[in-house]
Amino acid sequence: MIKINADQITTKLGSPYYLLLGNDPYLQYYSQSQLKTAFKQAGFNEQLTFSIDNQTDWQPIYDCCHAMNLFSTNTLIFLDFGENTINTATSSKLNSLSEILNPDIALIISLTKITKTQENAVWYKKLSDNLVVVNCTTPDTALLPQWIKNHLQQKQIVVEPEAIDLLCYYYEGNLLALTQIIEQLKLLYTNQTITYDQVESNINDSAIFTPYHWIDAMVAHKTKRATHILQQLKMNDFEPLILLRIIQRELILIINLKKGLSSKPLKQTFDEYKIWQNKRAMYTNYLNRNDIKDLFSTLALLTEIEISLKHDNQLRVWDALSALTMQFMGLNKC
Known part of the structure; x- marks a missing residue:
């Protein structure tokens, strides 16, 4: 098992199984997009999404693991739990699914959280050797500056250190708005170091707090x-x-x-x-x-x-x- 943060996902492509953990909407979307694109490029042209709750009929999911597509034998199954958690019933369904997975099936599971008890479940242990667990939790106030620095580096954007503190102050808890303002700054100030004053003149207070x-x-x-x-x-x-x-x-x-x-x-x-x-x-x-x-x-x-x-x-x-x-x-x- 490999555990990574969402911004590292492009370095860990190629595994058949991914577990996206956390309720940050931007990190979930980013991780899902990167994985779906990578799997498509790897030949997983059939990509099926199932929303999971207590009323879900799992038979169509199981059928995907047995059926052979005429145009592609590679299928990506995406199980989206949304805000729902894994209970005894869904854990049993996942156990059954883990028993029938084969090399032509890739699996992505999106969850807000998982308990220690669930980490001891049959399905989790069955997948663990080939599982990448992706942390999609919103960075807290201590981790956010480094997250911004990593994001800026990936985007090849240079920002004054004081301006990073300003971005943290105004966009904590709202990565979607944060990434949007960074894209805006990149367009406005192409190929130059972005200053504190330039950031200050473009920001608005979009932090999300509890x-x-x-x-x-x-x-x-x-x-x-x-x-x-x-x-x-x-x-x-x-x-x-x-x-x-x-x-x-x-x-x-x-x-x-x-x-x-x-x-x-x-x-x-x-x-x-x-x-x-x-x-x-x-x-x-x-x-x-x-x-x-x-x-x-x-x-x-x-x-x-x-x-x-x-x-x-x-x-x-x-x-x-x-x-x-x-x-x-x-x-x-x-």
């Missing part, structure tokens, strides 16, 4: 990023009450962590509350910066905002959320 990006930015004390994300959530008409619920859960978690540290070692406390390893340093720094009184004060402010919102829908709730953001990060303390 409330959890906002939470992480606040915990990491990234003021500019937290403010930017909150503005994007506002522009996308995100429900303020849901944001309040999410930050309430986060505050209660942090308060419990702070209380736990008074009587237990840090690792034990983190283990108890199932804090991911890659976030422990961030939480440690936050807990060291804020005392329990400040945390309760922030929780009290959150409660006031929620009560006011429920009594007055015209409340300037986004201004209140901005103030809450600052207080959460230890700024503008009451």
Whole structure:
């Protein structure tokens, strides 16, 4: 088995089986396009797509593995699960499919995610020797700069380093818009180094964020990023009450962590509350910066905002959320 990122797919063409994992629409589309073109060039002229859900009739899929086409014996089967996951029933169907695959059949499976249990399934183990697993997950804030650099290199475009940071800021989470602006810049500034000012004059704010990006930015004390994300959530008409619920859960978690540290070692406390390893340093720094009184004060402010919102829908709730953001990060303390 080989595991690669989507932008490496052109270096790993030629395998009969591919598993595209992740829910980034651009990376899924890019990977599928590259593979379908490569398989067509390899003589797989018959390319059949099946959308998979609990109602799918698998018999036509099985028939493809037995039938001989008059014009081509090579067939590419593409199984698109969309947002659906593999359950016991579909895993059993995949097991049966894996038993009848032959050298004239290539297979692409598109999934948003796969569990450890599914990686132990018969079909996964059966394919694994010839399987390429392609990571189609949207690059996070730490990985995005390198992704942009790789993409620019592939397109033979040179951009000033500061301009890459600008692209990250405005297009995080939206690779489709990001690749489109890069193509636009390539057309506008052919065969030249693209400057920060040239990028700035052509961009628009197309970043896609979730409330959890906002939470992480606040915990990491990234003021500019937290403010930017909150503005994007506002522009996308995100429900303020849901944001309040999410930050309430986060505050209660942090308060419990702070209380736990008074009587237990840090690792034990983190283990108890199932804090991911890659976030422990961030939480440690936050807990060291804020005392329990400040945390309760922030929780009290959150409660006031929620009560006011429920009594007055015209409340300037986004201004209140901005103030809450600052207080959460230890700024503008009451």
